[in-house]
Amino acid sequence: MQVSHITIRPLSESDAETYRTIRLRAIADSPTAIWPTTEEEQARPVADIEARLRVTAHQIVFGAFAEQALVGIAGLRREPLRQVEHKGLVWGVFVDPAYRRNGVARRLFDAVFVHAKATGVIQIHLCVNTENIRARSFYRSLGFDPFGIESRTLRVGERFYDEEHMMLRLDD
Numbered sequence: 001m002q003v004s005h006i007t008i009r010p011l012s013e014s015d016a017e018t019y020r021t022i023r024l025r026a027i028a029d030s031p032t033a034i035w036p037t038t039e040e041e042q043a044r045p046v047a048d049i050e051a052r053l054r055v056t057a058h059q060i061v062f063g064a065f066a067e068q069a070l071v072g073i074a075g076l077r078r079e080p081l082r083q084v085e086h087k088g089l090v091w092g093v094f095v096d097p098a099y100r101r102n103g104v105a106r107r108l109f110d111a112v113f114v115h116a117k118a119t120g121v122i123q124i125h126l127c128v129n130t131e132n133i134r135a136r137s138f139y140r141s142l143g144f145d146p147f148g149i150e151s152r153t154l155r156v157g158e159r160f161y162d163e164e165h166m167m168l169r170l171d172d
Helices: 012-031 038-043 044-054 104-118 133-141
Strands: 007-009 057-065 070-078 087-095 123-129 145-156 160-170
Touching: 007 038, 007 104, 012 038, 012 044, 012 057, 012 070, 012 087, 044 057, 057 104, 070 104, 087 104, 104 123, 123 133, 123 145, 133 145
Parallel strands: 087 123
Antiparallel strands: 007 057, 057 070, 070 087, 123 160, 145 160
């Protein structure tokens, strides 16, 4: 897919149904990387999704659009507490398989970084399934450094998965 026609923008409450659709695709595509199950995501009230998409001083979700289609997402949130407000957490990253390896995720992260810096976030954290080599490699290419493994973070059926914690300093 050609990414020159991709636009990145913050999502809003009006994107709730489109967001739910891409989240369900993300769960189907990567059930060991996304925490809610399909059933849990489907049961989530629209009001909860709208609240998640409401841009505040402490949260934002960016969407990548190919014309009108939402093809990628990435969220950033931080605690509203003074002693930790310098840290942000990237969550919910997903790019539709048809748009991968074309710079869409990098453009989403560029938007996350610009927003983070503008709001005083100087350190970004994320977690990634240790078996997701492609994602781990991508995050490293952005400058994220691993700092620990959380064992048995996710359980899918009877199998457990570990997550690698990564961090990027934006003030270097």
